[in-house]
Amino acid sequence: MIELQGLTKRYGDKLAVDGLTCTVRPGIVTGFLGPNGAGKSTTMRMMLDLDRPTAGSVHLDGKHYRQLRDPLKVVGALLDAKAMHGGRSAYNHLLCLAQSNGIPRARVAEVLDTVGLTSVAKKRSKGFSLGMGQRLGIAGALLGDPQVLLFDEPVNGLDPEGIHWIRNLMKNLASQGRTVFVSSHLMSEMALTAEHLIVIGQGRLLADTSMADFIAQNSRSYVRLRSPERERLLDVLAGSGITAVPAGDGSLEVDGADGARLGELAARHQIVLHELSPQQASLEEAFMQLTAESVEYHAHSAPVPGPAPGPQPPGAGWGTDWQKKGS
Ligand SMILES: Nc1ncnc2c1ncn2[C@@H]1O[C@H](COP(=O)(O)OP(=O)(O)OP(=O)(O)O)[C@@H](O)[C@H]1O
Numbered sequence: 001m002i003e004l005q006g007l008t009k010r011y012g013d014k015l016a017v018d019g020l021t022c023t024v025r026p027g028i029v030t031g032f033l034g035p036n037g038a039g040k041s042t043t044m045r046m047m048l049d050l051d052r053p054t055a056g057s058v059h060l061d062g063k064h065y066r067q068l069r070d071p072l073k074v075v076g077a078l079l080d081a082k083a084m085h086g087g088r089s090a091y092n093h094l095l096c097l098a099q100s101n102g103i104p105r106a107r108v109a110e111v112l113d114t115v116g117l118t119s120v121a122k123k124r125s126k127g128f129s130l131g132m133g134q135r136l137g138i139a140g141a142l143l144g145d146p147q148v149l150l151f152d153e154p155v156n157g158l159d160p161e162g163i164h165w166i167r168n169l170m171k172n173l174a175s176q177g178r179t180v181f182v183s184s185h186l187m188s189e190m191a192l193t194a195e196h197l198i199v200i201g202q203g204r205l206l207a208d209t210s211m212a213d214f215i216a217q218n219s220r221s222y223v224r225l226r227s228p229e230r231e232r233l234l235d236v237l238a239g240s241g242i243t244a245v246p247a248g249d250g251s252l253e254v255d256g257a258d259g260a261r262l263g264e265l266a267a268r269h270q271i272v273l274h275e276l277s278p279q280q281a282s283l284e285e286a287f288m289q290l291t292a293e294s295v296e297y298h299a300h301s302a303p304v305p306g307p308a309p310g311p312q313p314p315g316a317g318w319g320t321d322w323q324k325k326g327s
Pocket residue numbers: 011014015016034035036037038039040041042043
């Protein structure tokens with residue numbers, strides 16, 4: 001369990017983390033979300049005593065990091081996969097960590113095997129790809145068999161097989177009763193991995209809730225109906241007190257009634273349906289909705305040069321005209 005109590009960090013004028021109070025529980029994967037600069041990395045660094053809080057506290061399974069005799073046996077972390085001595089082999093890197101934390105040498109081979117790096121164990125890590133570096137960082141986090149695990153952007157640089165692997169690894173670690181706390185900007189991946197979410201914006205807590213509730217509370221869900229007898233369907237729905245909104249593509253959008261009820265209603269009146277599909281917003285949409293006010297950095301689309309103004313290609317405007325909100 002990780003307990004934050006009024007956790008605050010100020011860098012000069014900048015309040016990077018602003019009075020965070022929350023608990024990260026064991027047995028589930030908890031996702032940590034926030035726009036760029038929200039304070040996620042700073043919070044994780046304070047959990048590991050790499051940054052000293054301006055105020056407030058962090059406790060890992062009831063203890064402050066500095067009270068831990070062999071910290072790697074209590075908390076394992078992947079913060080920056082490149083933060084290692086590149087001249088050392090993967091094996092020696094892990095061996096150094098093991099020896100300074102009272103962890104038996106045999107554990108090194110075990111974690112190398114877990115992360116799939118046994119065949120390159122004797123190679124220097126500076127020759128590793130981004131994905132191999134991530135795997136080595138994860139091996140380091142697992143070395144002490146800790147109950148608490150922190151992962152900052154763990155799928156960075158991993159290929160689809162690697163992403164699948166780490167998703168299952170995190171779920172397995174949680175199912176063993178461990179506390180797994182993971183940050184990522186990849187919403188689709190987070191939606192598949194995390195059961196609970198902690199969301200921050202400009203250093204403040206915005207949400208501490210289950211994944212399902214987060215999406216339900218921050219987005220619209222409705223049922224889309226399509227029928228060759230649209231007008232009759234509208235009448236039948238109205239007769240049952242159900243409001244349907246005609247959409248531009250000829251379908252109807254119905255809020256506040258579930259698919260089963262709508263399907264039965266149509267069947268009772270012998271109305272043919274070509275579509276009946278519950279529409280649930282994605283985590284990404286819910287996240288954008290909640291954090292819209294606390295996004296500090298916005299990209300503005302650059303005007304497309306040329307005679308015909310039209311839709312911009314995906315990604316147009318990125319890297320141009322970054323502007324700090326409110327400045
Ligand atoms: N060492 C530092 N000195 C000064 N300001 C810092 C320092 N570290 C972080 N900050 C500032 O604190 C704020 C929070 O940064 P942090 O890196 O924790 O955010 P983040 O949520 O991890 O962002 P990202 O998603 O972009 O990684 C930012 O405004 C950042 O510029």
